[in-house]
Amino acid sequence: MLFDLLPPALAGLILESLKQTATMVVVAALLSTLIGLPLGILLVATEPGHILERPVFNRVIGTVVNLVRSTPFIILMVAIIPFTRLIVGTTVGTWAAVVPLTVAITPLFARLAEAAMREVDRGLIEAAESMGATPFQIIAKVLVPEALPGIVAGQTVTLVSLIGYSAMAGTVGGGGLGDLGIRFGYQRFMPEVMLAVVVILVVIVQSVQVLGDWAARAVNHRIARRRKLA
Amino acid sequence: MVSPVTALPQSLDFKQPLTPAVQGEIEPDGGNAAAGRVAVRIENLTKAYESAAGPVLDDVSLTIGEGHIHGIIGRSGAGKSTLVRCLNKLVTPTSGRVIVSDREITSLDGAALRAARRDIGMIFQHFNLLSSRTVAGNVALPLEVAGVSKADIRRRIPPLLELVGLTSKADAYPSELSGGQKQRVGIARALALDPKVLLSDEATSALDPETTEQILHLLKDINRRLGLTILLITHEMEVVRAIASHVAVLEHGKLIENGPTFDVFAFPKSPVARSFLSSIVAHDLPPEIAGRLLPEAHGDTDPVLRIVFTGDAAHDPVIATLVERFRIRPNILHGRIDYIDGKPLGVLTLIAGGLGERLPDVLSYLSSLRLFGEVIGHAVRPAAPGARRAHS
Structure with missing residues (x-):
């Protein structure tokens, strides 16, 4: 296997980096979902003509989201160092990388969730309104469940982007596979490490995509599927 | 009402x-x-x-x-x-x-x-x-x-x-x-x-x-x-x-x-x-009849009557009475019965040939039967022998 071709010390390093990458990606993904989904809901629902119509508020959060999204990650990471220190108490290490990763990826997920929820037929919202549903009930029972396949697909895109961003976490001493590849593969002229890192990342991204596609299909009832005959 | x-x-x-x-x-x-x-x-x-x-x-x-x-x-x-x-x-x-x-x-x-x-x-x-x-x-x-x-x-x-x-x-x-x-x-x-x-x-x-x-x-x-x-x-x-x-x-x-x-x-x-x-009730005349209709009466026209039959009056021999009492020579153009809300609605369109001055009497007779009668136009008497029945 791959690890057998590498010296034991290197194999240990790779495992350590894998753990760091996993920590950064999983934690940032969870946080970005927790913050990004409500943000996406606000982006949709406060639009003119929607259930919580607030045009000014909508434009303000839309602008903030765009500002964050247009800032290159490497710059964002450095620019929000004071904020990072406020949150995790340090500006170095894996946890210090989680903060800028979350900040950078949340607006992306919010926009993807927003797009998915905007696709929900307005007739469904009207039907819920005609039943006397509150805006919150419409969000919880109509908007989010109906947009779930799109939201899950957006989640997959977000995860893959996160894995890419996490390679830059080395800048703040966050470690991870990308950092390992640069430090050993590039700076220490060990192309086999670089190769191992790239192969592992490809496998991870591929697995995330396959799982994400499967999950999106599993929650999608819009198209009739042929049921297995028992 | x-x-x-x-x-x-x-x-x-x-x-x-x-x-x-x-x-x-x-x-x-x-x-x-x-x-x-x-x-x-x-x-x-x-x-x-x-x-x-x-x-x-x-x-x-x-x-x-x-x-x-x-x-x-x-x-x-x-x-x-x-x-x-x-x-x-x-x-x-x-x-x-x-x-x-x-x-x-x-x-x-x-x-x-x-x-x-x-x-x-x-x-x-x-x-x-x-x-x-x-x-x-x-x-x-x-x-x-x-x-x-x-x-x-x-x-x-x-x-x-x-x-x-x-x-x-x-x-x-x-x-x-x-x-x-x-x-x-x-x-x-x-x-x-x-x-x-x-x-x-x-x-x-x-x-x-x-x-x-x-x-x-x-x-x-x-x-x-x-x-x-x-x-x-x-x-x-x-x-x-x-x-x-x-x-x-x-x-x-x-x-x-x-x-x-x-x-x-x-x-x-x-x-x-x-x-x-x-689109449902036949109110429109066949085109060849409609083409012969004039809005005003002339010397060579006969009135075209539309009679709407509703309810009980539908049982009276209306046409026979029209012929016997008013001596009109009806030429039936179109007839149809529809059921609306479970009730029958009959519409009959006819040329009232030979009616002359008795038109108001005919309409008041229809009215007395609680039938709806209206003149929808005046048909020119055709010269062609095929339509001779309409007058004589």
Whole structure:
């Protein structure tokens, strides 16, 4: 296997980096979902003509989201160092990388969730309104469940982007596979490490995509599927 | 109310405005709601958008009796959908009032409005079912929204599904259903909270004729069994004819005709109603006859009579009497019987040859039988021998 071709010390390093990458990606993904989904809901629902119509508020959060999204990650990471220190108490290490990763990826997920929820037929919202549903009930029972396949697909895109961003976490001493590849593969002229890192990342991204596609299909009832005959 | 009118000499062109005496006043209650309780009262409802040129709804007043199926028919853009959405305040009218089962909807907001909406079911042209929920889940939605307990919801779903004949499909998703089945789910969902009024917004417009008939039959059945008032928005006269007891005609945001379906069908007052009706009731003459018709009488013309038979008079030998007593030589051009709201409506069009000066007598004779007779034009006596029967 791959690890057998590498010296034991290197194999240990790779495992350590894998753990760091996993920590950064999983934690940032969870946080970005927790913050990004409500943000996406606000982006949709406060639009003119929607259930919580607030045009000014909508434009303000839309602008903030765009500002964050247009800032290159490497710059964002450095620019929000004071904020990072406020949150995790340090500006170095894996946890210090989680903060800028979350900040950078949340607006992306919010926009993807927003797009998915905007696709929900307005007739469904009207039907819920005609039943006397509150805006919150419409969000919880109509908007989010109906947009779930799109939201899950957006989640997959977000995860893959996160894995890419996490390679830059080395800048703040966050470690991870990308950092390992640069430090050993590039700076220490060990192309086999670089190769191992790239192969592992490809496998991870591929697995995330396959799982994400499967999950999106599993929650999608819009198209009739042929049921297995028992 | 429409009463059997005597001579109404008028042009054949229905697009021309009728005389005020014929058009008369549009009575909001169609002259019939006085008999029972009122389910919906619409008073001077107007809706105007800043962007639009004219108002979408223009001073509409309408009363819908409890337990009635009241059709509202109009061409697309006539304001029907806006009107129906004002009834549960999905659209806020510019002015006017809407009272549904003694509650003034137009004055409500927030929680009070949401509570009032639970008494008003609504079904839609495109069904508007949640794709993420099963049939049972969709029917459960209004119950969940109203805060009904899980156990109660489980108990209330099966009878609703049974009512619409979808018991076996409880666990199916909407994407696995046909259009007619989807609308049945929509109906079950709309009935889940035992509404007093059901709003139907073009509910059969996306369905094929056979399925339309089944859905209309179901609505009629529900109307009978539950005494539910149904407001039926449609652009198809056939839908109104099939189940509506009353019908209102909407054109350019104005209510131009309203009354019991049978009366509106038998004696349409407005050109729009006539054009809707011509698709069902044979009001249009065969083209070769229409081509020979003149609006005014001349020396060489015979009047063309249209006689509308309603109710009991249909048993009298009207034509025989016309021939014997008035010595007319009738040439029957067209005849047809339609059933509207379960009552027969006969329309007979004939050239009254040899009538001469006795026209007023004929019309008053028809009137005495409570038949509706009108002169729709004057046919030129043809020179061709084939049409000699019409005169002599």
